Amino acid sequence: MPAESLEVRRLSAGYGPTVVLEDVSFSVPAGARLSILGRNGMGKTTLLSSLMGLTRRYGGEILLGGRDVAGLKSCDRALRGLGLVPQTRDIFRSLTVEENLIAGLKDRPRSALEEAYEMFPRLRERRRNLGWQLSGGEQQMLSTARTILGRPSVLLLDEPLEGLAPVICEELMAAFVRLASGGEMTILLVEQRIESALDFADSVLILERGRIVWQGTSEALRSDERLVEQYIGVGTVH
Amino acid sequence: MQTVFSIAIDAFAYGMALFIICIGLSLTMGLMRVVNLAHGAFAMIAGYIASYAQRELGAGYAAALLLAILGTVAVSIPLERFLYRRIYGSPQLTQVLMTIGITFCVIGITNFFFGPTLKTIALPASLSTPVDLGFRAVAGHRLFVMACGLVVAAGLWFLIERTAFGIRLRATVDNAGMADALGVRTQAVYAVSFAIAMGLAALGGVVGAEFLPIEPYYALRYMVTFLVVVSVGGAGSIPGALLACLVLGAIDTTGRYLMPDFGNFFFYAAVIAIVCVFPRGFLGRAQ
Amino acid sequence: ADTVKVGIIGPFSGPFALQGKNFQAGVEAYMALNGKSVKGHEVEVIYRDLPAANPQQSRALAQELIVKDKVQYLGGVYFTPDAMAITPLLAQANTPLVIFNAATSAIMTQSPLVVRTSFTTAQTTTPLGKIAIERGIRKVITAVSDYGPGIDAEVAFKKAFEAAGGQVVESVRMPLSTNDFSPIMQRIRDSKADAVFAFLPSGPTTLGFVKAYNETGLKQAGIKFLAPGDLTQESDLPALGDGALGLLTTFHYAVSHDSPENKRFVEAASKAIGGAEQLSFPAVGAYDGMHVIYKMIEATDGKQDAKKAVDAVKGMAWTSPRGPVSIDPETRHVTENIYLREVAKDANGRLYNKEIQTFPNQKDPGLATQ
């Protein structure tokens, strides 16, 4: 599937009775790269999960390539082209690496697994191992590879670099950029390291307490020290 | 020597009968992670359907078996849709509560409609005549049960371990939310698996009726046996279930031959010993 | 004209629901045939369900019936421990208990206010000892379920059989939860006995046992099958099928018993239970139990006086559907005929227990020895 645009209108969502996201609106053109920033617990993960349909939605629309998917179940959203790499990785612990990948294949043939193994040679070595046996970083690779194998048109990445060795981080970020600029995917990235996030994205969105408090280009943010300080900069430590 | 052979044959037949009744439960418990205590209730429903079909509709054994499987699956579909779907992924004890409730209901209802008497499923001549094995005669249906058990074991193992459906099923159980997010139609996967499990329960109920006769209390009477066998095998493992059934069948049979007075001690002491050595059951899926 | 209430405790649901239904059928049949009132006192029956042996629950139910529902008579009770739990209440409650089934001899010694209209396992089993010898059986292996009644049966048979000159070569006690009996059959074969004496609770276990007896070829090998009549109770016969043909049992009652009293009873009871095929021995215990209770009501004129009621039925004799019976004035247990029966096919191809020999006026040997 080629990249598609994503537009979110007045989305409110949360868990059970707790509202976390309020009135979130933004849009990402097809093939664009968006970074989502914000301090701990501000709702970044909640936002991505809501797009995927894994949280409770109280209102709002999610337009994928112009069509509202907010009423769909998450598997239908996935089949329409949304793909999520969750922060908690959510490896299928009792499945082998290869089976994990197959679960993400959707309808593609098994030969497509090669793509994943090329991206992460480490996974090829461990492909008969069960999910729970993998090291933290290997789980992260598996989670990312599994989602990418499904060829999503909009890829949602929740801290995909966590626990990865620097050398792999670099390669991976480069791969993400390639996927986006090749017109294969639109990418939304949540990333704690501001440098990496800004390097990666065209535009940036900052969340605070479940609301968007700033939207703009990476350059704008980079040039505004005060902004960074205010929203994501080093917090005061008691 | 002849006695040893004879006991071995009995043990094997009993083990396979257990297997064919329990394997559906191993599927629900190990793979779908639903402690379906109502498994026996579905086997019992199948038994009633088969017996009814024979008596009232004059169906033959094969037709009755087929009707029983279809009928049981048909009964299970709405139950899956409206009840079981609510407890996938719930804590095990909640599942216990719900499935015991279902068992009670099924028992009450069958008692009401079919009365409390034993129900029999007449075997065709080909299965009821003893087959001479040289050193002794074995009832034909025992051989039939063995064959059925082996076929089911092989088929199911292939389905679960080798097909994409099997992988999707296991992924769904492992983490339904994530499987959903990867585009797996988890509800359909669950529904189909449940139907398969219930079909197996039905098959086991009818084919195993010569060992565990059909009556309204069936569902509760054998619940413990089913639970023990499945867990000793390691829930969700087909070879494990097969192994457990054969081992426990053998222990039970020899125990009852050698020391009938202490048959139960034998059986449960063996269970304790096995579980202490294999805390996950013989071939339990590692966590 | 007051209403006299009778509380009946029995297994109306659960694994023994069939036996409980037979209680109900017996009671209803009696009331249908003899009216719902005695001397102008309306008789009202209250049923309480006790699905399995559970003395605590039994006591709670009895207490509620006595204290809350104000019953003047207690009846029913399928299992021995349940009866044991009720007996301590009777004197204080001034209430007699008429047992329709629970078949252990010792219950009668617990309270002078207990009367029993069923049988004891020893009573139905003892004649088998002589019968076996008469039929040329010298060596027997016993196989009984490992619980109270089974052990009673084993002891009673062994005593009677050895007294008659036979030899019990081996005694096997099988756990109640046995599902597959083929190893037991192998053992029976290995024992080289002429016959097997068996006792199991009616229902699926019996079915499994008889099936295994046929399938493993013991029948063809000529090993005889002796048992008390619980094993071939009429409601199980269709399930046992042709494999049951020729089994020899002794019992106090067969549904096929040929007498006008029994015809009337079977007709009424079948109507109450909803089909003759479900009818079995607990029904007749209940039927006669109601007869005793009616007599008690008559004797006390509807007043609550347990001692007077029980005294009134001591020595009472009547013709039951099972044949002539009486209440032994000393033990308060029923004295009755025991019949030897063989499973046979009737004109319609249905299996039934055919009575072929009568042992008249049998008391409970179990109590006699105590």
Add this chain to the structure above:
Amino acid sequence: MQPSSPSFASSPAASSEGRSRVRGHAASPRLAGTRAGSSLVRDAAGVAAIAAIGAAGYWLFPDNLALLTRVIAVALLALSLDLVVGYCGVATLGHATLFGAGAYAAGMACLRGVTEPMTLVLIGAAAGAAAGLVMGAVMLRAHGLAQLVLSIAIVQLAHEAANKASAFTGGSDGLAGFSPSPLFGTFAFDLWGRTAYLFGLALLVGVFVVLKFVVASPFGMLCRGIKEDPVRIRAMGAFVFPVLLKMFVISGAVAGTGGALAALSTQVVGLDSVSFELSANALVMLVLGGLGSLYGALVGTVVFMGFEHTVSAVNPFHWMTMVGALLIAVVLVAPGGLGGLAGRLRAAVRGAGGGRGRP
């Protein structure tokens, strides 16, 4: 707001739902020390409520005291089960072993001349504790399903042993013929069962108070931790096995008390008191009421047994269907058990009060 937006209109009602907002949650930066006090007050109120309801039962159902006594005995079993299942996460379908140990010990002691009720209860508790020690030592070797199977095997073995040892236990005919002497020399265990009920109620309240202290102690919290993640507990430097074993012993004492009460009040001990059925029933009652609060055990027992008694009196032949329907309904309406339902309702009421009116 955009009332025209279709997805907005179809989404769950945005205003009426009771829910709190993240922002409203900002706790005070310092931890206030009032919590311990308030939970003590809450527990005292709970105990008072139990005693009051028990007394009310005495006045309202004076004719059903034997049943109510039975409820209390089973409630003690459910309480003891809650200790291991609800607080330690050890699933067991064999807890009647401990109940039966208490019942048989009390019955046998009584038959051999120890007839003082308090002493008999203590004997029952001690026997239950001893059985708990053995059972715990075996069961705690395994986890999950295997553990469940061990518990089943143990109760079946105990059942079989009780059946075999008929010289001591009376086998399947039951242990009968013993009679405890009157309580404090004056109150006899009679037909009306007043003594038995009030004695049982006193025991229940006493046990409940003790257990509330147990679960509120550091030990209780440690057990909760083990329930959630034993690996974590080990990494904190605490041993898991002895802690769980300790809880098993306590639980055994409670179950044994229940068994002794049952034996005293019925004066018969049957094989059913060491059966799988009783164990499973107790578990069903506990889950019905809700795990891990002790109150749930009581609520579940009363509701289940009360319901069962009522429907089986109304229709002795087909009441099982109704009980089944009750269980299903509870799972659908209150998956966390009836006790949890009460909590949820309370939270919903409070939430609705505080969370209404989005800015």
Add this chain to the structure above:
Amino acid sequence: MSDLFRVEGLSKSFGGLAVSRNVDLAMGAGERLALIGPNGAGKTTFVNLVTGQIRPSAGRVILGGEDVTGLGAVRRVRKGLVRTFQVTRLFSDMTPEEHVTLTVLRREGRAARILGRFRGDPAVSGEVEGILGTLGLLEVARRKVREIAYGQQRLLEIAIALALRPKVLLLDEPAAGVPSSETPRIEQALGHLPPSLAVLMIEHDMDLVFRFAKRVVVLAAGEIIFEGLPAQVAANEKVREAYLGNYAHARRVA
């Protein structure tokens, strides 16, 4: 020897995969060491071996001169060998306050007491408050762990470890998932540690590693391929190839 903590010839393999090959490592009191290496190099396994979660096939673990290889995980913790988990292991139904209180009580040997209440000891709650405050967790101290953000859960992992007052602390990726704005909290918490405490930190965040560590050990495929000062690491060709790549900051340090 004056080493507080020493590992000799530690080896372990899973099936055919050797994840620890004859690893030797020593730490003195007060040492601040970073253990880095590619994914799957065996760092977490090393911690598991050292703390006794899994048994080594060969080698010894020595703490304060005493061989603890034969001891179980629990006894090692009691002797002061404490770890955090890479993937958080917390009690989802309990609050951070309860976590830390339980830990403190455990440390004082009071956790298995049936007599006495869990809350209410002012000395304990004061300490708990202090620890939670250091890590900025007071705000969520009374919310169930399942409801707090992942990053906060990571901080709670560290809080628990600190509450145990360890002698040797093994931190498995303490900063993973913690935003860069919050890492100072961790650093600060680590900075407040008693100076005698030896800390080994596994981390992929090189900024943190270089700020924190006085010595760096690089593990690759179960073997130590480098050991030295932070300044030397980035200069090492092998390390660069296996692990660092063109890590910008590393170049800056170098």
